[in-house]
Amino acid sequence: MQNRQIRYVKRPTGALGVDTFELGEAPMPQPAAGEVLCRNLLVSIDPANRAWMQGATYRSQLNEGDVMAGYGLAEVIEGADGIAAGSIVGGDFGWQEYAVLPAGQVEPLAVEGELSHYMSILGITGLTAYFGLLSVGRPAAGETVLVSGAAGATGNVVGQLAKLHGCRVVGIVGNAEKAAFLTDELGFDAAVNYRSETYYQDLKAACPDRVDVYFDNVGGQTLEYALRLLNQHGRIVCCGSVSAYDGEAPEAGPRGVPGLITTKRIRMEGLLVFDFQDEFDQARAQLRSWVEDGKVKVVQDVLEGIEQLPQALVGLLAGENVGKRMVRVAEQS
């Protein structure tokens, strides 16, 4: 039996194309002592996948020839060190059907209900929204929360959670359909299209009391605008800078740093959800109850089949998804 896998074969220099990847086969991997053999079920598609190609981030840079890295949910085929065969685990299984990892590098998940929710609302992106907004941004009721990438996996949850906490919520998106989805389906107070010629004016109009918390998924010009719109003692949650991923590293940072940071006493803080690992269970319980009560909607975009992976990422970077994008590589047995 062979293991189908997609390799990262060519470092992209501009916008990502599918020629960065190559589908191939390898022999089934064999676990050594202390390792688990996993069958990949769902592979997560994230803007950060593209950033890994630019240089070291919170993980080391990708090397050409590697199996493309990627978070996934998998079923354990051969267990080890307390990870039982048949259980569901999360980990960096990469873009392949089967993977072998040290038992300590997979996260056992006590799945209740829909598996895919552990990749969206109960997964990394839902938890990122939860801790980023509530533990880093810390908005008070009545404050204005602005979020970019607002129809994306993290952004849509940020907006919904901010509404639950009594905030005015404004989302930034790349087309009118997404804008309508946020206001009509998810309860956002307003949504602004960053491709509009009157983008900054639109933002100002959507934020009559300006902005108290800006949840930044994109960086770049939108971050510059947010700095201008922030109130004194405003907060910026630095979650990602997708505007800068799909190309070379940016030449310069946003105007207003550090000038506006200083004069407005802004707090700008980086967020990596794994810093909150000890609180994941508690956060998942809270998020699950909000979903069950209909207070938070789960927005997913599931593609089918391992061969869809390259195009799934290319399309994500072009902004075609609404909600959490993932690829189903195999059905749960």
Next chain:
Amino acid sequence: MQNRQIRYVKRPTGALGVDTFELGEAPMPQPAAGEVLCRNLLVSIDPANRAWMQGATYRSQLNEGDVMAGYGLAEVIEGADGIAAGSIVGGDFGWQEYAVLPAGQVEPLAVEGELSHYMSILGITGLTAYFGLLSVGRPAAGETVLVSGAAGATGNVVGQLAKLHGCRVVGIVGNAEKAAFLTDELGFDAAVNYRSETYYQDLKAACPDRVDVYFDNVGGQTLEYALRLLNQHGRIVCCGSVSAYDGEAPEAGPRGVPGLITTKRIRMEGLLVFDFQDEFDQARAQLRSWVEDGKVKVVQDVLEGIEQLPQALVGLLAGENVGKRMVRVAEQS
């Protein structure tokens, strides 16, 4: 009797020159009800004076023809509303011998000891160092604190306080004499000259454990370098950006924002000392006791005579001062 004053007559377009100012005379101002008449004793010279010419900051932009704004310590000649004649007050008296202000706009000071200390270690810059380092930067013993403008009024105090708190302290300055002063006289562990051709290498060598808290007085390239040198969960105290004051507003911000902020989970936070006004008395008592115990040295640079004010500011922006620069306009009676 006339009131000598220095007016701001020409908005500078590049580096500040003395032709921005004009010495003149006006009739003695007369206090109305609720106003106090003050005689200026010491005028503070601050990099922020230059920033006020660029646009609105925490105060409105200066207008051509105005008496140049500036913080000072003054003696009350005619009191009002509980501000007694003969008492010492702080306030924005401007660059002039006499000023009239509403009683609510002056700060009564219970001066003990040397008056000039209320402009340096017990004044705005000493308090800025105190709250910026201890309340915003929050270094732990053993951490590395990097401070720019380190021979300046705020920077020298930041470094001394960080030493008191058990940190490794590295200062950034503009010449070898200042560097030697910091290490030989103030106990800094190392000092780096930003004009060195091997500036970044020098910084790296001076920070073998990299940087945990960067106290930023300058912005610009030094801020970029600090972002690269910061450890995970590092903090940046945004206190000023003097590199950007003496010219037009900068075109772009530092590289690494928001990328490195995110991946290293840096907290970057603006500081304005007036947010801590309720704690000033307590901080002054603490700072005074450290000075009395010889744990903190008071570093001052006092020029004499109102006509020195323009050159005092031009020279400050060129980096000629060590410690807190001020101009004595009159002797205390």
